[in-house]
Amino acid sequence: MQPFETWLYPTPEGLYCEPGRFFIDPSRPVDRAIITHGHSDHARAGHDQVMATRETLAVMRLRMGAAGAGKSPHTIELGQPLTIGDVRVTLHPAGHILGSAQVLIEYKGARAVVTGDYKRRRDPTASPFELVRCDLLVTEATFALPVFRHEPDTREIGRLLASLAAFPERAHLLGAYSLGKAQRLIVLLREAGWDRTIYLHGAMVGMCDLYRSLGIELGALEPVADTKRESLAGEIVLAPPSALADRWSRRIPDPVTAFASGWMRVKARARQRGVELPLVISDHVDWPELISTIEDTGAEEIWVTHGREEALVRAATLMGRRARALALLGRENEAEDEAE
Amino acid sequence: MIPFAELLDRLAYTPARNAKLKLLAGYFAATPDPDRGWALAALTDGLPFSFPVRRTLMELVEPRIDAELYRLSRDYVGDTAETVALLWPEPPSAADRPPPPRLGDIVAELGLIDRNSLGIRLASWLDALDSNGRWALLKLLTGAPRVGVSARLAKTALAEWASSRGSGATIDDIEEVWHGLSAPFLPLFDWLSGKSPRPDIAGAPVFRPMMLSHPLEAQDLAALDVGQFAVEWKWDGIRVQIANGRGATRLYSRTGEDIGQAFPDIVEGWNAQGVFDGELLVVRGGEVAPFADLQKRLNRKTVTARMLVDFPAHIRLYDALMIGHDDLRQLSFDERRTRLDAWHAAAPPPRTDISPLLPLNEKEALQATWSATRGNAIEGLMLKRRTSPYLAGRPRGHWFKWKRAALTADCVLMYAQRGSGKRSSYHSDFTFGAWMKREGNDELVPVGKAYFGFTDAELVELDRWVRNNTLERFGPVRRVAPGLVLEVAFDAIQRSPRHKSGIAMRFPRVHRVRWDKPPAEADRLETLERLIEG
Known part of the structure; x- marks a missing residue:
């Protein structure tokens, strides 16, 4: 088998597949890009041809305007192989957020999977992760340390509801990334029986509307700006992480500040953010899931991108895999809590 | 678990x-x-x-x-x-x-x-x-879990739980039996939930809740009938209670923490049954040493022989809650003082003396004495109503502390940090500096940090100013342009080799925000250095 590095390699723009002449999640404008999902560190503006799932293209248009999905957007159906140049490309669900996909590239009998961001747990707002057997696995490593193990989401939602019961006079201000995490939390709350109106920071309204138009039921939502302060007691207000300690938060009287993120597992990180109720809910794989994914895919070669590469390379090496860290520009400097 | x-x-x-x-x-x-x-x-x-x-x-x-x-x-x-x-x-x-x-x-x-x-x-x-x-x-x-709960807060919660169970026990009642009990406190929980009577602590050297004072405000001074009050110096040590009974002696801090281990020179020589109130000081050759010397003896589990010689501890007594088996707390201050004086004159415990009463009966004389406190290196005055019993807590109108007037300096705001809790969206912790000459240029060096003294309305303005004048951000901290002068009030300036400026402020607070003053006219480090005492 030809070494993978001869046809799939990092460039200043991002990971490049030479025989297919496309980049995956490039950080700078390129001719042809396959985009795994709509988060800003993966989906940038300015490409000519953008290939992605229908949902990802819709997210890109919402976030970056009508031209956000490139000059010529191309929808790829999940599970439908497509020939691009000399390679065959198939997108498979990644379970990270609505529309997120892994990229399977087949070339001269070798199979490479680029995961993008992914998780293996159930998420009512995303198609479940599909295991794709491959020879090379290019995996994310956001939570690649043995200390990261995400709690069951029902347990964390239970803690939020218990706090609402214990402090019924205080609004619960819940920080969560606007794309994906917020909508997942809303649906998890609905599943747990929370049928009251959920209040939204203005920056979240558009994305929730998009999710609804793509068929995700979210229940009653209201922009918090239209709501009287006094009526927020005992209610849930969703806001992007950056708003928690911002002047915006002053409109919520004496809130319990909660934050849903995989980082919340480490106490110092939660305290740094001034969070009163840290919820360990993540849209990424945790450490045991990273290890089992390496095993389950059967990949002999592991490339590790954005995150704690060092630890995962070490673990994969101990497992007898050939492993290396792949430094991709534009990822490593993302603020950690925004990257989720 | x-x-x-x-x-x-x-x-x-x-x-x-x-x-x-x-x-x-x-x-x-x-x-x-x-x-x-x-x-x-x-x-x-x-x-x-x-x-x-x-x-x-x-x-x-x-x-x-x-x-x-x-x-x-x-x-x-x-x-x-x-x-x-x-x-x-x-x-x-x-x-x-x-x-x-x-x-x-x-x-x-x-x-x-x-x-x-x-x-x-x-x-x-x-x-x-x-x-x-x-x-x-x-x-x-590995030791105490640091979760921001003081012993006092835990006991307060216990009292709140007890009152929800219909118990009349207050935090002071709990404090009073506390040191007579030990973990897991079964008699305490039985008593608070009404299952058994109050635990018997008669004669045990337990902590008795202290009587605390209020700062003397302008309106208190205006209404003050000096003849009704006994006046003492305010000593610059820490408030302690020493209790002896059932053959044991305990030394308690103001919050009821047993600090006896660090002060064997006091505890081991103590020979008198009762409960006494006084100021713990370091006294050398009859002279009270600076607070910094006492600090060397505080917060220690053990103490070396060398420290006992270099920093000898001493208690200056000013009240008696019990002498022998007699509970004096219902008596007036004057009566307690008389009993204290007589007891001490008869058999003074080693390393003790009595805080003298100042013969001041006129407001003018009182004010003159207060005005001279800084010059005399005294922290201020204590005023105690002669007829007051010894009351637990901080009852109004009985005891006043009248601290010497604060010093002030105009300093330049350098860093602001976000507060926590209700203040988490405000930059409310301010680090300020004074000018010093370095390699021919004027440069600011931090001299202190304050997070109170301003009004809520001023905080909104300060926060806005910080956001609009930020040069750099380090997490919750912002470095700001040298453009705003804070008039800072403080009790004293001390030498401090740990700080870059070489000085540390005691009890700093923001006295006024000087929106009007150009930063270049703020105070210089040399000016602050001249305020160092001793």
């Missing part, structure tokens, strides 16, 4: 006092004996053991995880106990986990355990707990 772990976890993240009280009271209500008593001990005086578990932990971790992966994890988390708690192997499913141990069982076993078998036992507990339970257990073993 699991409910206690959850309590610690919530407390660690909860800034507001009332919310903490609610969490604690809820725990006392829901948790059976003896677990809640051990939890109370862990949050107040600490558990009666601590283990150096670092080495044991390393031995436990080694066969369970690759050393390099452990190192990377420890570097990221920054705390050994938390790292081990987080990466400890989990059973394949929750159903495979052994039933979690109870706090009471763990404590009971630890009291008996042989240190060599600690590792094996600890591993079995860690296997049975979830990550938060593991964290709480390891914190418990």
Whole structure:
């Protein structure tokens, strides 16, 4: 088998597949890009041809305007192989957020999977992760340390509801990334029986509307700006992480500040953010899931991108895999809590 | 263990006092004996053991995880106990986990355990707990869990829980029996839940809640009838209570913490039964040493012979709550003073004297004496109503402290940090500096930090100014352009080799925001250095 590095390699723009002449999640404008999902560190503006799932293209248009999905957007159906140049490309669900996909590239009998961001747990707002057997696995490593193990989401939602019961006079201000995490939390709350109106920071309204138009039921939502302060007691207000300690938060009287993120597992990180109720809910794989994914895919070669590469390379090496860290520009400097 | 772990976890993240009280009271209500008593001990005086578990932990971790992966994890988390708690192997499913141990069982076993078998036992507990339970257990073993709860707050929560059970016991009642009891405090919980009478502590050297003073405000001074008050110097030490009974002597801080271990020179020589109130000082050759000298003796578990010689402790007595078996607290101040003087004259304990009463009966003389306090290196005056009994807490109108007038300096705002809790969206902690000459240029050097003294309205303005004048951000801290002068009030300036400026301010606060003053006209470091006492 030809070494993978001869046809799939990092460039200043991002990971490049030479025989297919496309980049995956490039950080700078390129001719042809396959985009795994709509988060800003993966989906940038300015490409000519953008290939992605229908949902990802819709997210890109919402976030970056009508031209956000490139000059010529191309929808790829999940599970439908497509020939691009000399390679065959198939997108498979990644379970990270609505529309997120892994990229399977087949070339001269070798199979490479680029995961993008992914998780293996159930998420009512995303198609479940599909295991794709491959020879090379290019995996994310956001939570690649043995200390990261995400709690069951029902347990964390239970803690939020218990706090609402214990402090019924205080609004619960819940920080969560606007794309994906917020909508997942809303649906998890609905599943747990929370049928009251959920209040939204203005920056979240558009994305929730998009999710609804793509068929995700979210229940009653209201922009918090239209709501009287006094009526927020005992209610849930969703806001992007950056708003928690911002002047915006002053409109919520004496809130319990909660934050849903995989980082919340480490106490110092939660305290740094001034969070009163840290919820360990993540849209990424945790450490045991990273290890089992390496095993389950059967990949002999592991490339590790954005995150704690060092630890995962070490673990994969101990497992007898050939492993290396792949430094991709534009990822490593993302603020950690925004990257989720 | 699991409910206690959850309590610690919530407390660690909860800034507001009332919310903490609610969490604690809820725990006392829901948790059976003896677990809640051990939890109370862990949050107040600490558990009666601590283990150096670092080495044991390393031995436990080694066969369970690759050393390099452990190192990377420890570097990221920054705390050994938390790292081990987080990466400890989990059973394949929750159903495979052994039933979690109870706090009471763990404590009971630890009291008996042989240190060599600690590792094996600890591993079995860690296997049975979830990550938060593991964290709480390891914190418990290594000493007090630091979750922002003072002993006083825990006792206040206990009183709130008791009152929800219909008990009339107050925090002061709890304080009074506290030192006569020990963990797991079964008689205390029985009494507070109405199952048994108040525990008998007669004659025991327990802490009695202190009588505290109010600052003398302008309107108090205007209404003051000087003849009604006894006047003393305000001493610059720490307030203590010394109690002796049933053959034992205890030295308590203002909050009821037993600090006797650090002061054997006081405690071992004490020979008089009773409970006395006074100021703990370092006194050399009859002269009171600066507070910094006393500080060297505070917060120590043990004290060296050298320190006993270099920093000799002394108590300047000013009140008696009990002499022998007589409880004097219902008597007037004047009567208590007479009894104190007579008792001391007859058989003075070593290293004590009596804080003299100042013969001041006229307001003019009082004011003149107060005005001279700074020049005389005295902290201020204490005014005590002659007819007042000894009342627990901080009752209004009985005792006043009249601190010497503050010093002020105009300093330039350098850094602002976000507050916590209700202030988390405001930059409310201000670091300010004074000018100094360095290599021919004027440069600001930080001289202090203050986070109160301004009004809520001023805080909104200050926060806006900080946001509009930020030069750099480091997490919650912002460096701002040198453009705003704060008039800072403080009690004193001390030498401090730990600070770049070489000085430290005592009790600094923002006195006024000088929106009008150009920063170049703020004070210079030399000016502040001239204010150093002694």
